Amino acid sequence: MKEQLHTIPINDAMTNAGECPFCYMERKTEEHAMDFVLGHGASYMEADIREMTDKEGFCRSHFKKMYDYGNALGNAWILKTMYLRRMEEFEKTMKHFKPASGSTKGLFKKNKESSTDNAIIDWITHTEESCFICKMVDRTFDAYMKTFFAMYQKDADFRTLVGQTKGFCLSHFKTLLAYADIHLNEKQKQEFYDMILPLEQDNLKRVYEDIAWFIEKFDYQNKDADWKASKDAVQRGMQKLKGSDPSLAPHVIKK
Numbered sequence: 497m498k499e500q501l502h503t504i505p506i507n508d509a510m511t512n513a514g515e516c517p518f519c520y521m522e523r524k525t526e527e528h529a530m531d532f533v534l535g536h537g538a539s540y541m542e543a544d545i546r547e548m549t550d551k552e553g554f555c556r557s558h559f560k561k562m563y564d565y566g567n568a569l570g571n572a573w574i575l576k577t578m579y580l581r582r583m584e585e586f587e588k589t590m591k592h593f594k595p596a597s598g599s600t601k602g603l604f605k606k607n608k609e610s611s612t613d614n615a616i617i618d619w620i621t622h623t624e625e626s627c628f629i630c631k632m633v634d635r636t637f638d639a640y641m642k643t644f645f646a647m648y649q650k651d652a653d654f655r656t657l658v659g660q661t662k663g664f665c666l667s668h669f670k671t672l673l674a675y676a677d678i679h680l681n682e683k684q685k686q687e688f689y690d691m692i693l694p695l696e697q698d699n700l701k702r703v704y705e706d707i708a709w710f711i712e713k714f715d716y717q718n719k720d721a722d723w724k725a726s727k728d729a730v731q732r733g734m735q736k737l738k739g740s741d742p743s744l745a746p747h748v749i750k751k
Contacts, residue, residue, distance in 0.1 A: 506644055507654075513661045515703070515732050518668035519740040521640055522633065526561075529632040533574070534567040540574050548628060549574055550581040555627035582623070589619045641671070645679040648688070659691055663699030667739040700736065707733045 509521040532539055539545045554562065562571055596613035611618050647654045664672060676688050706729035712718050713726060734740075 502639075502643055503647055506640060506647060507657070510654075510657045510661060515662055515699075515735050516665040516668055516739065517661055518637075518671065519665055519735060522637060522668075523740065525633050525636045525640070526629065529629045529636075530558075530561060530565055532632070533629065534562060534565050534570040538570070540567075540570040546574060546577045550578045552626050552628035552631060553578065553623050555624070555630055558627055558629045585619060586616075589615050641675045642679070645675060649680070649684065655691075659695060661695070662702070663696045663736075665736050665739040669696055703729070703733050703736045 505521060505524065509517040509524075513520055531537075533545075533549065534540060540549075562574075565571075593615050612621075648658065663669070672692070676685060676692075680688055706724070706726045709724055710726035710729040713721065713723060
């Protein structure tokens with residue numbers, strides 16, 4: 497199939513996959529979102545963009561990554577108008593606030609649908625659960641997953657490329673299977689599972705063996721033995737189980 501603009505990121509992820517093509521894709525998507533918010537295009541100087549970022553806010557993780565991005569002025573502009581909005585919301589919430597009687601139900605629940613008897617707690621919870629960059633990444637990733645299965649259905653070469661990857665982190669493997677159940681017919685689903693399950697199983701075993709050899713290398717009897725593929729086994733092992741944090745660079749044992 498001839499490569500098109502919307503298929504390029506998918507093929508790029510499959511060929512530069514590492515332990516999980518979707519971790520790679522998610523990391524690139526997040527980088528683009530960060531560039532949109534704080535990059536050279538100066539989106540933060542546009543009032544309509546700051547209106548959106550003020551409304552959605554940012555999660556703790558992306559606030560840190562925004563700071564690490566290095567654009568102090570951009571962050572200051574975003575924070576200035578966001579503070580104005582939060583102070584207005586706080587004032588409105590305070591006007592109708594009454595202390596809850598008895599215990600505050602659901603205070604420690606993580607269910608987003610739950611609410612408490614304390615309007616201020618509910619307001620803060622809402623601000624914590626919303627993130628402009630997370631939503632951008634989620635929307636883009638959803639579009640990529642739909643494109644992935646459109647390519648998988650139509651392109652035999654792409655199916656071969658998927659089968660040559662090193663599998664997926666378990667988190668994205670779950671996502672992959674969920675989308676497969678929606679986008680593939682029964683015959684396609686059977687063929688997909690016959691290929692993807694052994695692929696994942698074999699690569700979990702591969703990473704396990706790298707980790708096991710990493711441990712063995714610390715035995716004095718193996719001090720002169722080759723590291724094989726185990727130098728970065730700990731980082732890859734963590735990624736395989738939980739997915740990668742784009743802010744963490746791989747830790748590789750040096751000779």
